[in-house]
Structures are given as C-alpha cells and as structure tokens.
Amino acid sequence: MLARDPFGSCGFKSHPRRVKKSIYTLIYNEAMERVLKGKDATEFGSLKVSLVWNSPFPEKIVSVAMRRCYSTKPIEEIDAELDQKGIEYMKYLLKRALEDKALDVFEHFRMEFLIENLDETTVNSVLISYPFAHWLRLSGLEWLLAINARTLIEMWRDKETKPFASKLVEVLKEKHVCDAFNQVVFNE
Amino acid sequence: MSDIRVKLLYYTPVDSIRGIYEQKGLPFRPEAVMDHIFYMFEIEGCSRVTTHQLVRHRVASYDQESQRFSAATKEGFVIPPSIASNKSALEVYQTALEEVYRAFDKLVSLGVPKEDARYILPSALKTKLVMTINARSLMHVVWLRTSIQAQWEIRELVRMMYDLAKEATPELWAKIIEK
Numbered sequence: 001m002l003a004r005d006p007f008g009s010c011g012f013k014s015h016p017r018r019v020k021k022s023i024y025t026l027i028y029n030e031a032m033e034r035v036l037k038g039k040d041a042t043e044f045g046s047l048k049v050s051l052v053w054n055s056p057f058p059e060k061i062v063s064v065a066m067r068r069c070y071s072t073k074p075i076e077e078i079d080a081e082l083d084q085k086g087i088e089y090m091k092y093l094l095k096r097a098l099e100d101k102a103l104d105v106f107e108h109f110r111m112e113f114l115i116e117n118l119d120e121t122t123v124n125s126v127l128i129s130y131p132f133a134h135w136l137r138l139s140g141l142e143w144l145l146a147i148n149a150r151t152l153i154e155m156w157r158d159k160e161t162k163p164f165a166s167k168l169v170e171v172l173k174e175k176h177v178c179d180a181f182n183q184v185v186f187n188e
Numbered sequence: 189m190s191d192i193r194v195k196l197l198y199y200t201p202v203d204s205i206r207g208i209y210e211q212k213g214l215p216f217r218p219e220a221v222m223d224h225i226f227y228m229f230e231i232e233g234c235s236r237v238t239t240h241q242l243v244r245h246r247v248a249s250y251d252q253e254s255q256r257f258s259a260a261t262k263e264g265f266v267i268p269p270s271i272a273s274n275k276s277a278l279e280v281y282q283t284a285l286e287e288v289y290r291a292f293d294k295l296v297s298l299g300v301p302k303e304d305a306r307y308i309l310p311s312a313l314k315t316k317l318v319m320t321i322n323a324r325s326l327m328h329v330v331w332l333r334t335s336i337q338a339q340w341e342i343r344e345l346v347r348m349m350y351d352l353a354k355e356a357t358p359e360l361w362a363k364i365i366e367k
Contacts (some may be wrong), residue, residue: 054206061198061228065251068230068318072258073314075195075230107249108320110226112200114208134223134322138212144205146224146322148249 044163048116049171052144058109058178059090062149064104066093087180094184109149109181113168116142126161130154153185190266190341191233194348197318199356200225218360222324225360227353229319231345237268237311238341241333247325252317256303265312269340285310321362326353 055061060082067078082090097105123135123143134146155165169186172178205224209216244252265285265309270276295305333346354361
C-alpha cells in the first residue's frame with residue numbers, strides 16, 4: 001500500500017488516521033499501484049508531448065507574484081525593479097520560494113501541452129491525485145493538458161508520477177521557454 | 189468612484205488552442221476549452237473587504253500583499269459611497285480609522301511585532317494582489333459578482349476584470365456570456 005497523502009497535491013494536510021481510513025485513499029492507492037507501479041520513463045516511450053502555450057516570461061511572472069506579497073510598490077515599479085536586477089535575482093527568488101516551500105507563487109506560471117498516445121487509465125490515475133491539472137480529450141489517445149508549475153513540480157517530485165512529469169519537463173527544456181526556472185527547479 | 193486599478197498581466201490566446209483543433213481536423217467549441225484559457229490580473233486599490241469576497245472563488249491562484257512585512261497603514265483606506273455621501277457618517281468613519289492607525293503605530297512603537305499589531309487594522313485598508321484564473325471560473329465570478337445583489341466594490345472590480353478579459357479574448361466571451 002502506498003503511503004502518500006492523496007491530498008498532498010492540493011496543499012491540504014489530513015489527519016493520518018483519517019487518511020488511513022479514507023475510501024478515497026484506498027481507491028487512489030489501488031489505482032496508482034495498478035497503473036503506475038513499476039512504470040518508468042521507458043514505458044512512456046510512445047508518449048508524444050508538445051508545448052502548445054506557456055505564460056510569457058515565466059521566471060518574471062513567478063517573481064512578480066513573490067514580490068507582490070512583500071512589497072507595497074505598484075506593479076510597474078516591481079516590474080522595473082526585476083528588469084533592473086535581472087535574471088540572477090529572479091533565480092534567487094525562485095530558490096527562496098522552493099526553500100520556503102512557498103509553492104503557491106509557481107501557480108501563476110501556466111502551461112498547455114498536447115499529449116498524444118496516452119491511455120485513459122493513466123490519465124485517470126494522474127487526475128485523481130492532481131485535481132488542478134485540467135485534461136481535455138481531443139480524441140482517442142490525444143489530450144490537451146493545462147497545468148500550473150506548482151502541480152508540475154509536485155508531480156515531478158512524486159516518484160509515482162515523475163516518469164510522466166519528466167516528459168513534460170523534457171519538452172520545457174527543449175523549447176527553452178524557461179531556462180532559469182528549469183535550472184533552479186529541475187536541475188537534478 | 190473607488191481607486192481600483194486592474195491590469196491584465198497575461199492571458200492565453202484562444203488561437204493557440206484553436207490551432208490544435210484545426211491541426212487535428214476537429215470542430216472548435218470555445219466553451220470546451222474554458223478550463224484551458226488563463227488570465228493573470230494585478231489588482232490594486234481595493235479594500236480587504238473585497239479581497240475576502242474574491243478569494244471565496246477557489247479555483248484561482250492568489251498572492252496578496254502581506255501585512256506582516258509591508259507598511260500596511262501607508263496604503264490608505266476605502267470609503268464606501270454611503271459613508272462618503274453622509275457628512276456625519278464620514279466624520280465617525282474617519283475618526284475611528286485615525287484612532288485605529290494611531291493605536292497600530294503605538295503598539296509597534298511599544299515593541300509589538302507588526303504581525304501582531306495588524307490584528308487591529310480595519311478591513312477598509314487598501315490592498316494589492318495578483319490573481320490567475322481560468323475562463324470558466326472567471327465567468328462564474330462575473331455572473332455572481334456583477335449582479336445587483338453583489339456589493340458595489342466587488343461589482344466594480346469584477347466589471348473591470350470582465351472588460352479586460354473580453355477585450356483580450358472576445359470570441360470566448362461573446363459566444364458564451366452574451367448568449
């Protein structure tokens with residue numbers, strides 16, 4: 001039986017006893033075990049992932065959200081300050097957010113992927129534990145996936161969903177849309 | 189008239205999704221992709237009363253100016269029209285707010301951390317936040333918060349958000365909300 005808290009991805013902490021007894025947990029664990037157990041990156045070999053769209057200037061978007069919490073300045077000044085201090089400062093802010101476990105700021109970085117050759121059972125197993133990833137079936141094994149960077153980070157850190165998340169990260173790295181973000185967050 | 193300022197920081201162009209449908213030879217329906225179109229707003233100058241109402245819409249991401257670390261009392265406060273238009277009420281309101289601010293400064297000068305002194309601050313205080321929301325949730329916010337039952341301030345705020353979203357992605361809003 002997997003020990004993972006199914007509510008972990010939503011940021012809620014459940015009482016361990018309640019989670020242990022929850023039917024949701026049992027269903028979740030069973031599905032995850034059945035679908036993902038033993039699945040590694042090679043089993044997603046036929047999976048095709050394309051980046052359809054992403055938030056522009058992702059590192060800046062996340063930095064703006066972070067500075068918004070701690071600054072009284074209007075957005076234009078925060079924007080100018082980030083431009084002036086440059087990408088190294090934004091990388092510092094991203095690192096701080098990760099260290100402080102303040103992943104909420106990453107939610108403002110959104111991505112849209114086209115996923116091909118992915119079966120419904122796998123989609124359902126990811127859906128059940130990551131409710132903030134929005135799936136839209138185009139046809140058969142083709143899907144549109146809208147995901148925020150926080151969910152992607154959580155999926156990537158979760159050993160069960162890491163093989164799938166790694167496919168998305170590969171595409172982000174190939175496309176060079178957020179090199180500093182990739183370096184800070186996914187630099188293994 | 190309040191001092192609310194809303195800026196659309198980015199949005200998902202509908203064409204980026206439509207392109208995939210065309211590539212696959214599928215009919216495109218804007219209502220099917222509402223969970224996939226995002227808007228990020230920066231909001232300034234509304235009261236904490238309104239942001240309390242706003243964050244009840246949970247399928248969205250928010251980051252709001254912290255009162256623990258920022259100079260919260262320097263932000264100014266919102267005066268509701270019903271008070272602004274009543275001279276006696278305005279006097280009561282302003283006197284109370286000034287007294288609260290004095291007490292806040294006094295507590296801080298007595299060594300009380302800002303994070304504790306802020307318990308005394310009013311909901312009228314102006315705030316700033318960023319918010320990212322998808323079209324489906326924004327539509328729900330618009331339906332609820334622009335109705336005449338909604339309070340004047342959030343109505344004004346959401347109307348601004350709606351105008352910006354509609355300008356950015358007109359095909360989505362024209363086909364759905366104005367049916």
